[in-house]
Amino acid sequence: MAVTGISANRLELLQIANAVAQEKNIDREIVIEALEEAIQKGAKSRYGAHHDIRARIDPKTGELALTRHVTIVEDDWMPEDELEEFNDSAMVRLTDASKRDPEAVVGKEYVEDLPPFEFGRVQTQMARQVITGKVREAERANQYEEFKDRVGEIVNGTVKRVEYGNTIVDLGRGEGIMRRDQSIPREVFNIGDRIRTYIYDVRPEAKGPQIMLSRAHPGFMAKLFAQEVPEVYDGVIEIRAAARDAGSRAKMAVLSNDSSIDPVGACVGMRGSRVQAVVAELQGEKIDIIQWNPDEPTFIVNALAPAEVSKVVLDEEADRVEVVVPDEQLSLAIGRRGQNVRLASQLTGWQIDIITESQDSERRQREFSERTTLFQEALDVDEVIAQLLVTEGFATVEDLAFVDNYEVAEIEGFDEDTAEELQARARDFLERQAAILDAKRVELGVEDGVMAVPGVTGAIAVALGEGGVKTVEDLADLATDEIRGGYEMKNGERVKVPGVLESFNLAQEDAELLILQARVAAGWIDASELPQPPEPEYEEEGELAEGEYDPEAVFEDVAPEAAADDAEVAEGDLEPTRDA
Missing domain, CATH: 2.40.50.140 (Nucleic acid-binding proteins)
Known part of the structure; x- marks a missing residue:
């Protein structure tokens, strides 16, 4: 659009503004402001850029007013920044203005009307650039406002x-x-x-x-179902989660808010008509529609379909879940190139580790044997007693040492005296271990103050000392990656960097809390800055819901026959006496 001159017909300016606003779908006022700025810039090019020249177009009549302004400022006026200076073409000091105007005050403006002028080639090009830029900015702003909510x-x-x-x-x-x-x-x-x-x-x-x-986003598939399935569009059926391997396979979890409507059947449709319409749009992508369940283990089992699952063990701290499947179901559970378990993991939000029943059995037998040996050596008892303790769920010597006496005495074949003796031996063992670790800590030069930091045990203190962390300040200065281990780029390759406490498998939150506790001990921060523990949640006791799994039942059907036989312990004697 070219501006030929400000002496043009007044209606022409309004016609130009209306045409541009309609064509570009922007407000007419924005176009008028662009015209004003273009004319103002052309006038400054004609009369001098140092003048304060303003253009005003009446939006109703198209009348153009071109004026020059001079503002009264204080005598000791100072620039607000280094680039600004006193402009005698647009400013006048109060003393000088008072000589000609007895009513002069700071801030008063003198306005002078300027005559119309013809735009030359340079002014026309400049005006075109200004108007084009303003219109483009308005278009972009309109586009963002229109699409940001979509x-x-x-x-x-x-x-x-x-x-x-x-x-x-x-x-x-x-x-x-x-x-x-x-x-x-x-x-x-x-x-x-x-x-x-x-x-x-x-x-x-x-x-x-x-x-x-x-077209590969999970939300695309969910919206396609909303278009094809009226129940989804109306909100009767909710799509709670979706995961896709675009062009190959997808999983979608659905939930019905109406107990009389089957969410999976509604999404599939009569003879698969509804799901086939979505599959056609997604170029033949196979879609598994499963029922969402608030119970995490049940939902994970559903997500791994069509594979069958024997057991699910959740590790909520690490957001990981271990799934045990029959040996013949392993390849089906993992899927081609890990596709099935990967999509199930994305759908549920859990990291899923899959093992077979034989692997699970071997591992539990190995853990059972290791824990049996631990109790034999730590408590100086025979194999049968050690197996009984492991069978009852004791995994470490600490578990045995600090549990209530009656929990040990209730083990079949034990009495209170036996329980007291076992716990006394457990505490003695822990004290010996603590003394050994403390001596090693001192030998490594780890200060006593490190042991006073909440969360630091003797074993952790020794590991810190071996890693060169010997003072509270050293511990407080660590980052979580230096504690847990991490990765960094070296020569363009991702290299594993071990952490000083990597072997303890600390969670991210625990490592952060340990560092914060050290910073409190060092006086760097106040204890009030520590994260507050969440309020405990209490649940009513009851039977496990259908599909719910008990992660505590790890050693079921594992103990040897010796542990399963009835055993009685004579008073004061740790050797069990078998009934003939």
Whole structure:
């Protein structure tokens, strides 16, 4: 659009503003402001950039007012920044203004009307740039405002161009980009093709809003089901989670808010009509629809379908779950190239480790043997008593030493005297171990103050000393990766860096708390800055729900026959006497 001169017909300016606003779908006021700024810039080019010249177009009549302003400032006026200086063409000091105007006050403006002028070639080009820039900024702002609230929607568009595998899509009032990794593999689009995509992000950037599109996002599949399944659209059926390996396989967890409606059946449809419509849009992607369950173990079992699961053991601190499957189900549970377990992990949010029943049995037997040997050596008892303790769930000497006496005395074949003797031996063993560790700590030069930090045990103190951490300040200065271990880039390769306490398998939160406790002990921070423990949650006791698994039942059916036989212990004697 060219500006020929400010002496143009007043209606022409309004016609220009209306035409541009309608064509670009922006507010008319924005176009008028752009015209005012363009005329103002042209006038400064004509009369001098140091003048304070302002242009004003009446939005109703199109009347243009071009004025020059001079403002009264204080005599001791100082610039607000180093780039600013006194401008005698736009400012006048109060003393000088008072000589000509007895009513002069700081802030008063003198306004002078300027005559109309013709735009030259330079002024016209400058005006065009100003107006074009303003209009483009308004377009970009409109696009962002329109699309920022449409994240999570499916939009229809036309392929505009394809660059290096990225597809640019014309959405009507904006352009979106679908990167190569967000498209379905082996799917090819040509210029002019109609395409359905999912908006997963809208980012405001200097060159305009970036509308990020996807056909591989799990949300795309969920929205397609909302279009095909009325119950999902109405909210009767909720899609609680979805995971995709685009172009190959997907899993979706659904929940019905109406007990009379089967969520899986509703999504599949009569003879699979509904799910087939989605599969066709996703280029033949296989979709497993499973029922969501609030019980985590049950949900994990459902997510691993079609594989059968024997047992699930949750480790909530590490967000990991161990799943035991029959030996013949292992390949089915893992899936081709790990696809089934990977999608199940994404769907449930748990890291899933799969082992077979034979592997689980071998491991439990090995753990049973190791713990039996530990109790034999620590308590100086025979194998039968050690096996009884392990069978009852005691995993460490600490468990035995500090449990209530009656829990040991209730073991079949034991009495209170036997329990007291066993616990006394356990405490003696722990004291000897603590003395050995403390002596080694002192030998390594670890200060006593380190032992006073909450969470530091003798074994941890020795490990710290072996890692060169010998003072409270040394411990307080560590990062969590230095404690737990991590990875770093060396010569372009990702290299494993061991942590000083890596062998203790501390959780991220525990490592952070240990460092904070050391910083409190060192006086770097106040104890009030420590994270507060969550309020305990109390649940009513009851039977396990269907599909719920007991992670405590680790040693079931593992103890040898000797541990299962009835045994009686004579008073004051640790050797059990078998009934004939």
